[in-house]
Ligand SMILES: Nc1ncnc2c1ncn2[C@@H]1O[C@H](COP(=O)(O)OP(=O)(O)O)[C@@H](O)[C@H]1O
């Protein structure tokens with residue numbers, strides 16, 4: 500039976516890498532898939548992994564109708580066994596419902612990948628609908644780490660190096676942006692709620708320059 504799976508985690512935890520690996524493994528066994536993405540950091544119509552993999556994908560826009568996308572391909576004689584849907588947090592709730600219908604009525608496996616919550620720790624509309632509708636929500640095995648060493652579960656946004664909690668929900672960016680830009684940092688919940696980034700922690704306690712010194716000075720979960 501086909502399934503709708505939501506692979507979720509913080510930024511920089513390996514979602515796009517896994518998306519491309521899954522595509523590779525399914526394609527290697529003769530299955531036909533279609534790749535989708537929306538607002539990838541590397542540019543339109545691209546799925547990019549920080550490990551260096553880059554692959555062309557169909558760019559999702561507000562007008563994209565996943566049901567129509569699959570029907571059209573099949574009508575043209577192109578088999579569609581599965582969809583890979585990256586940056587799924589940016590999809591609309593209606594698009595996620597289309598994906599669920601593609602699974603249930605067309606027997607197409609749909610593997611979606613995305614962050615659940617934004618920089619304010621609020622669900623994105625696409626992620627909320629995926630949590631509600633997916634057959635399974637899978638948390639990635641590789642842990643992204645907070646500066647304190649605990650598992651990172653939340654995404655912080657910084658502007659000019661300072662953590663912010665107001666602004667547009669969607670600002671495409673990276674965890675390694677240059678200073679002066681909008682950037683992101685993954686944190687554990689405790690430090691997200693305290694608005695304590697690596698830079699803030701270093702300023703408060705200059706000896707906390709590294710993860711091991713953080714563990715020694717403050718203790719994990721300080
Ligand atoms: N130079 C590197 N060497 C080894 N692994 C790396 C390197 N750079 C990034 N990674 C791995 O890639 C992961 C990010 O993968 P990516 O697919 O881009 O994440 P996501 O799509 O979740 O933002 C990191 O968590 C890390 O495990």
Ligand SMILES: Cc1cn([C@H]2C[C@H](O)[C@@H](COP(=O)(O)O)O2)c(=O)[nH]c1=O
Pocket residue numbers: 509510511514515538539540613614616617618619654655656668669670671672673683
């Ligand atoms: C937290 C947060 C993130 N984004 C953007 C930043 C990146 O472009 C993507 C996440 O990409 P990744 O492959 O998971 O690293 O989402 C945003 O627009 N708003 C946010 O609050």
